[in-house]
Amino acid sequence: MLYGNFKKSAQHIDKMLNAQSREEVLKNRMWLKATIEIVRFLALQGIGFRGHDESSSSLNRGNFIEVLKCKAEGNDELSSVILDNAPQNAQYIAPSIQKEVLHILANRVRKMICDEIAGGKYCILVDEAQDESNTEQLALVLRYVKHDGLLMERFFAIEGVENTSVVTLKDAICVTLGRFDLSIQNLRVQGYDGASNMRGEWNGLQALFLKDCPFAYYVHCFAHRLQLALVAAAKDEMNIWQFFSHLTCIVNLVASSPKRLAELKSFQRDEIACMLSTGEREYDKGANQIGTLHRARATRWSSHYDSVKDLIDMYNASCRGTGRHFQQPDHITVEHQYHFDIFNSAIDLQLMELEHRFNNEVVELLTLSSALDPSDSFKSFNVEKICNLAEKFYPWDFTGQDVKTLKFQLMHYQLDVSSDPKFQNISSLTDLSRELVVSKKFEYYALVDRLIRLVLTLPVSTTTTERAFSGMKRVKTAIRSKIGDEFLADYCTGKLAEVTGVVPDDTLSLSSVTEATTFFKKLLKAKREGIGALGGGKAGIN
Incomplete structure (x- = not known):
């Protein structure tokens, strides 16, 4: 009988060990594939991994384990190799395993970005902000053109820094770039905000990089510059400042009280119903919605327009809700008030701001x-x-x-x-x-x-870094404020890899920025020469 078994090669010990080894490899690959898919899914959705109680007796063992259990339902092969059916010393559900898998995925994304740059020229977009635990975080975005001609803006890393001094920020950026063999000599543009530690001509971050690479031009977000010019001009022109101050007071008065907000919506609902019955409004899909007043934000001029538009649309309802009406003094004509006292003054102030902010x-x-x-x-x-x-x-x-x-x-x-x-x-x-x-x-x-x-590589705007911080705030929340810097960086890389990438046609192109910076100069020249849209004539005073 022993001789018969000896003749059966399939029962040889080496064959049996190899077969068992292959089976173990297949099981491990099945488990690993499921783990990678779950880690990638949770990171992309910005969902926490761990639970408060991950013991086997817990009704909710955390997102990672619960998603793994859900994935195993109806899949007997996967169910047989995970959790309780896995060896107690090889379940691979520990937080350290999850972090290691996420770290590998994040580094693969960063390596892919470096391969896309492939020694070409690139731009860095940098901004800093505090996270939920009041730790300063530095977001780094790379802008470059791939070999196939596609323009890309990729979130690359987020690094915790002790402070926002220029030396600390520069060291953090250089270490991150050097870790992936991205040469500073290929840097052509630096995109920062207008903070003094960033834009300083002698001791700012941009100045330190210019010492290493003299043609790494500093670009303060063009869209932000135009925004700041408009906001600064609005603050300097007294009539405009008073208008937006009153607008802010109205919005605060309504929005701060649930009772007044409910009254505003009720008045608006009655007004819309009345206008529909008289034919002043038409029935249409998505039209005639009940809205509310929105605050104007200093960093978004479009929000000023939206706030004014909301007030115009709900003017009667707002007056009924606040019990206030506004009226210009009768001794000044409308033409004089808006043409001379406001419009011309605002144009002058905006020109001064443009000259100051666009050297x-x-x-x-x-x-x-x-x-x-x-x-x-x-x-x-x-x-x-x-x-x-x-x-x-x-x-x-x-x-x-x-x-x-x-x-x-x-x-x-x-x-x-x-x-x-x-x-x-x-x-x-x-x-x-x-x-x-x-x-x-x-x-x-x-x-x-x-x-x-x-x-x-010249960035028209630096909104990608703002999106990075928005993603960070959704990841590191009050109940997850103890997330470490490395885990946070890997988490954000996994989350933002899918939402940053190919840059579409810039909403504000380089040519349109140029047109905007010269537009007010032409208006001022026309005003001074008494021609064009600002042409002559004197407004009467009653």
Whole structure:
């Protein structure tokens, strides 16, 4: 009998051990796959992993274990290798295992971002804020153009820092970039907010980076600059300031009292019903909704518009709810009040703010960059301006010979793309960069493609860092305030990897920013010369 078993190779000890080993490998892979899927799902949704009581007798063992149990229902193979059916010393449900899996996933995302940059030029967008535990957190976002021409903005890391001194911030950024072999010499743009420790010309963060890389230009979010110019002008013009002060008082008066808020909605409901019955309003899907008043926020000028619009829509209901009416003095005409006392004064103040917040270097960079704008069939295209852009602002990337070659490429490029139907409906640099790669024209216009990629790293706005902090606040809440910095960084990387990526056509393009900065200058010139929309005539006074 022993001889018979010896002849059966399948029963040899090495074969049996190998078969058992393969079975264990399959079981481990099944468990690991389920764990990775659950960790990724929880991180993406911003859901906590652990529970208050994770013992086997608990009715709720935490999100991770409960989702694992739910996943195992109806799957006998998975159910047989997890939790109570797994060896007691190898259940792999400990928090350290969950953190390790999340850390591996986060590093894979960061490695993928580095592979997409692939030694190219990039921009850093940085901002800092306090988390729920009052720890200063530094959010780092990378903006770059992939090899296939797609413009990307990726959340890269969030680092806890002891303080917000420029040396501490710079060290944290350099350590994070160096950990993934991203060279500071390839940095071309720094995007920060307007805080003094960021924008300081001598001792600010941007100044420290400029010492290492002289052409890593500092860009204060253009959209934020325009916003600040409008807000500052509104505060300096007394009539506008009084208007928004009264508006804020009205909103606070209504919103601070549930009773007055309910009365406002009741008055509004009666007014809408009356207007529908008289035909002043039409029935339509989504129309005639009962709303409320919204506060104007200093960092979002659109919120001022929304707040004013809400008050206009609910003016009668607001007057009934607050018991107040507002009226201009009768001795001043409407034309004089708005044309001279308010409008002209506001234009002057806004021009002063624009001159202050958009210095000559920034305006020149924007103006020269807009020469690459493909909208309106390349209407803004200008060879001399583009060559000047490369020579003055990107000397590290274009030698003197490169600039001469660029000029000849631009001449051929202008004739080629203007006659190519594929480029006729392109309206943004993002689409242009992508189409150059798809059509393979970037091979013939390599220097033009290089310059377009450099210009695309200029951030019009830095909203991605704000989204990072919004994601952080949803992760590190009051009941999860003890999350460590590394776990928080990995958590945010997993959560924000899916919501940051391809940058669509910028709502506020470089060319539109240039137009906005010159718009008020034209208005002021027209006002002074007594022509155009601000043209002459004297308003009468009763």
